[in-house]
Amino acid sequence: MAGSLRSRNRRDVSATHEPTVAALDMDEPTSDLEIYSKEVLSALITDNLPPTPNNFSLYFDRLLEDKSENLRKQIQSMLELEESNDDENTIMLEQSLKKGFTSVKSILSVTANLYKNMALMTKILDKRKKELQENSDIQAAAGIAASLEGDVSKLNAILKKQSIQMKTLYDDTAKIVKNVENETIFDNKYGVYNKRYLLTKIEQEVELITEFKHKSSLIMIELSRELKDSVNNEKAITLMTRTIARLLLKTSRRSDTVAHYGNGVFAMLLKHTDIPSALKASERLCDLVSNSNFFLADREIQLKISIGITDIATLYSVEEIVVSAMDGIEKAYSDKKIDFAVSQRNRSAQSTQE
Numbered sequence: 001m002a003g004s005l006r007s008r009n010r011r012d013v014s015a016t017h018e019p020t021v022a023a024l025d026m027d028e029p030t031s032d033l034e035i036y037s038k039e040v041l042s043a044l045i046t047d048n049l050p051p052t053p054n055n056f057s058l059y060f061d062r063l064l065e066d067k068s069e070n071l072r073k074q075i076q077s078m079l080e081l082e083e084s085n086d087d088e089n090t091i092m093l094e095q096s097l098k099k100g101f102t103s104v105k106s107i108l109s110v111t112a113n114l115y116k117n118m119a120l121m122t123k124i125l126d127k128r129k130k131e132l133q134e135n136s137d138i139q140a141a142a143g144i145a146a147s148l149e150g151d152v153s154k155l156n157a158i159l160k161k162q163s164i165q166m167k168t169l170y171d172d173t174a175k176i177v178k179n180v181e182n183e184t185i186f187d188n189k190y191g192v193y194n195k196r197y198l199l200t201k202i203e204q205e206v207e208l209i210t211e212f213k214h215k216s217s218l219i220m221i222e223l224s225r226e227l228k229d230s231v232n233n234e235k236a237i238t239l240m241t242r243t244i245a246r247l248l249l250k251t252s253r254r255s256d257t258v259a260h261y262g263n264g265v266f267a268m269l270l271k272h273t274d275i276p277s278a279l280k281a282s283e284r285l286c287d288l289v290s291n292s293n294f295f296l297a298d299r300e301i302q303l304k305i306s307i308g309i310t311d312i313a314t315l316y317s318v319e320e321i322v323v324s325a326m327d328g329i330e331k332a333y334s335d336k337k338i339d340f341a342v343s344q345r346n347r348s349a350q351s352t353q354e
Contacts, residue, residue, distance in 0.1 A: 032071055032074065033074075033075060036063075036064070036067070036071065036075065037060075039063065040056060040059045040060050040063055041056070043059050043063060044056065044059055047214070048212075049212055049214070050212075057254070057255065058255040058271055058272055059272075061253045061254050061255050062253070062255070062272060090185060090186070091185070091186040094180070094184050094185075094186050094188075095186075095188065097177065097180060098177075098181075098188065101173070101174075101177045104170060104173050104174075105170075107166070108166060108167070108170050111162070111163055111166050112163070114159065115159055115160070115163050118152070118155065118156050118159055119156070121152060122149075122152055122153070122156060125145065125148065125149050125152060126149075128145060129142065129145045129146065129149060132145055183196075184196070185197035187259070187260040189242075189260070190241070190242055190245040190260045190266075191242075191245060191246070191249070192245050192248070192249065192258045192259055192260050192266065193257060193258065193259035193260070194259060194260060195259065195260065195261050195262055197257070197259060198257060198259035198261060198267050198269065199318050199322075201257045201259075201269055202218065202269060202312065202318045202321060202322070203318050205269060205271060205312050206312060206314055206318065206321075209312055209314050210314045214272050215272065215273065215274040215275075215311065215312075216269070216270060216271045216272060216273055216311070216312040217269075217270045217273045217274065217275060217277070217278035217309060217310065217311050217312065218267060218268070218269055218270070218309075218310055218311075218312060218321060218322070218325045219267070219268045219270065219278055219281070219282055219307050219308065219309050219310075219325060219328075219340075220261065220265055220266070220267050220307065220308045220322070220325040220326055220328065220329055221244065221248065221265070221266045221267070221268065221285070221305050221306070221307050222264055222265045222266070222305065222306055222329060223237065223240055223241050223244055223264060223303070223304070223305060224304040224305060224306055224339075225306070225333065226304075227240075227301070227303070227304050231296065231301065233296065236294075236296050237264075239294070240294050240301075240303060241264045243292065243294060243303065244266065244289065244303070244305060245258075245260070245266060247285070247288055247289055247292060248266055248268060248285070251284065251285060251288060252268060255271050255272070256268055256269060256270055256271065257269040257271075261322070265326075267322070267325070268281075269312075274311070275309065275311055275342060275344075278309050278311075278342075279309065279340070279342065282307045282309055282339075282340040283340070285305065285307065286304075286305060286307065286339045286340060289303045289304065289305050290302060290303065290304060304339070305339065306329050306332045306333060306339055306340070307328070307329065307332065307339060307340035307341075308324075308325040308326055308327060308328025308329035308330070308331070308332065308340070308341060308343060309325065309328050309340060309341065309342045309343070310324040310325040310327075310328060310342065310343050310344055310345075311344055313344070313345065315345075316345055320345065324343045324344065324345050325343065327343040328340070328341045328342055328343035329341075331343055
């Protein structure tokens with residue numbers, strides 16, 4: 001769900017961690033990947049973090065940003081070959097389930113149409129029966145019509161019974177699907193994680209920060225309100241918002257969480273990223289988006305976003321952390337010269353654009 005976000009948390013890895021690598025008393029590495037992996041492990045030990053798979057993966061991505069382009073490409077190609085992501089598998093399952101739900105609705109719709117057609121046929125037969133009864137010379141034909149009416153009535157009764165059964169099955173299926181939707185983690189409209197997943201990840205990060213005392217940040221992003229007002233086209237705004245979602249995915253690290261919070265507002269949970277680094281990341285996002293154009297008919301529109309930034313503070317609830325980031329967006333709007341701003345609860349807030 002993520003790409004690489006360059007130049008974030010830049011560190012002189014070789015100067016800082018080489019002595020620690022030697023202190024680990026490991027066998028001499030035989031490849032660039034082994035050398036790098038030992039640097040990652042050394043960085044974890046230096047920062048007093050347990051070398052769990054999640055922490056190793058996070059530092060693996062973070063320190064890779066400072067390496068040469070050749071090494072990054074080499075390692076990323078290896079990762080692509082062996083990549084297996086349970087969340088992505090879950091997303092695929094959810095998408096298939098929702099397609100199945102659409103099919104069930106289509107079946108019910110077809111069934112309803114059949115029932116309507118049979119009801120119409122019954123009315124037509126009634127009309128024809130009356131016409132035949134008005135002519136005494138064709139009593140035999142009236143008897144045939146009556147028999148046919150009986151057959152149609154029986155068929156109609158069967159269809160009613162099946163329709164009730166189909167509706168019962170549909171209602172049961174709808175309940176199951178609704179329960180699954182309540183547990184989903186993916187936003188189909190924008191192709192990113194959803195609000196439920198975001199809040200869960202923030203809560204988990206608060207617990208990790210409480211335990212290990214590192215820094216993480218949350219940024220909230222939305223398409224500029226001025227831009228939306230100037231376009232005044234819901235379909236175009238939706239397409240532009242989807243473009244923003246794709247750009248966020250493109251620039252995020254694998255350890256970042258990109259999610260749709262709601263109403264076209266997105267969030268990025270930046271793990272092990274302090275406020276100064278989050279500011280730099282926000283600047284890069286604004287630059288990337290501003291360099292992306294959107295074409296509406298014969299009109300070329302320069303995309304623009306507004307970003308609110310806050311830290312993951314353990315003193316506050318998940319909701320308060322999110323509100324703090326949203327306050328940052330409002331601060332950015334209050335100053336026409338900036339596109340992003342920091343908001344921190346009970347601290348001296350700052351509004352900055354590099």
